Amino acid sequence: MTNEDREIRAHFPILSDEKLVYLDNSATSQRPQAVLDAVEEFYRTVNSNPMRGLYNISIRATEQYEEAREAVADFIGAAEPAEIVFTRNATESLNLVAYSYGEAFIHEGDEIIVSIAEHHSNLLPWQILAKKTGAVLTYFECREDGEFSLDEFKKLLSEKTALVAMTQMSNVFGRLNDVKAFAAEAHRVGAVFVCDGAQSAPHVPVNVIDLDVDFFAFSGHKMYAPMGIGVLYGKKELLEKMPPFLYGGEMIEYVQKYSATYAEVPHKFEAGTVNAGGAVGLLAALKFMKGIGWETIERREEELTAYAYERMLSVPRVKVLGAADASDHHGILTFTIEGVHPHDVAAIMDEHGVCIRAGHHCAQPLHKHLGIMSTSRASLGFYNTHEDIDAFIAALSGMRKEMGYPD
């Protein structure tokens, strides 16, 4: 372990257990002490219902909540904080778009294009929307190595295309999709572009204005913040014309017995008591990431991904899904090992103290497209070390033998 490894890992209480080899970062990351402290401090010092109190601590709670919104806007390069809606997670953000934008602006005969590599959270809301509205759902397929072709995409587009849903980074391949180019083509035919940023936002700098996506969804818990706080970015002119998603407290302007008017964006979309503790935790996480710096995060993740990928290739009968170049994996290494079912792979890894994911990774249509039932996935974060990878490779190398194969 290098000095830098030690310094970074010291921020994360759970990593003080040296036997824990945590390689399931795409599912959820660990949380640094600074985030845990910030959440605790919120509840210890200013706890009150934000947005509605007229007394000191409620005003401070509101300020902290809104400071988190500003920090998120800054983090993804949004034009203004009003374009940031807090949700529970990326799943809720994407559902919000489907229910609110979708039901108001998608009509029978419109076409919705969804990439085949989507997590179910950016697939099912569109499948349901298509069923409800009579819109046509079309899949944009990738090559076996996970690459999406712009030329193929152009062939799918038409005047009827109303919405395109695509991830910036698949949770199976780890490849960064050129969403800027896809969004530009979608806009050419007048479609809105919904981008799932759950996997990309923690690992690469994002600028939504540069990407020119219309909606961008991500989760706090995959980027060191607590579970239960997520983000929907939407272009203001779109958010303004969309109806509310949930109705209730704190999202209204004026309520009468038989009608109501609603608050301005983003509050129109934040019905009920908000997760201010979570937002404050997310604020602390963003400050923490800034403190570490993108240079360090990207350098460490890229170097470690390359090391892990190369070592995996040397293990007989192991196949890594996706690109042949490690730099296209961004810490996500999804694999199969001949003759060993992924759930057994994960169970044996667990016996060696290594935490990985196994199954279909909420991407069943993608697995079907690739002709694979299920896979195993190791996913790295910048706090992982060469020792973590060595432990993973040792377990992987002995896997077939443990399962009773002669080699």
Next chain:
Amino acid sequence: MASTFYNEILTEHNINPMHKHKMEGANVSLEGVNPSCGDDIVLSLKVNDAGVIEDGAFEGDGCAISQASCDMMLDLIIGKPKDEAMRLADIFLRMIKGSVTDEEKDELEEAGILSDISHMPARVKCAVLGWHTMEEMLSDGEPADGGQEGKEKAE
């Protein structure tokens, strides 16, 4: 470090399952699916007029636990009357829940090695897949097309 759970009996039943093959002359068969894991088996039995399970086999895919458990089950129940197979299935399912006596566990023969599954909540579904499928088949007694129903239920 040697594996603690994946012992030789389990891995042998997984790699060289005696009863995993296509079967001629089956009169009941049913598909059992664990959608979250991707375990998917079709269990086929040949039950004679006297209610004795003369033969049985399974096909499909799944993790070592689901496959070995099904193979060990067939080892145990082939040649036994339906009622006896149902009684053993009840013992197995209770073992997985952690409520079984040592004597009862012995009756399960090799399948008794799966008793540790009671401490592995994520794998319970894998271990019980074949047993549940058999229970379902034998309790309705309806032959053949129950497969569709099993599939729909699982999804």
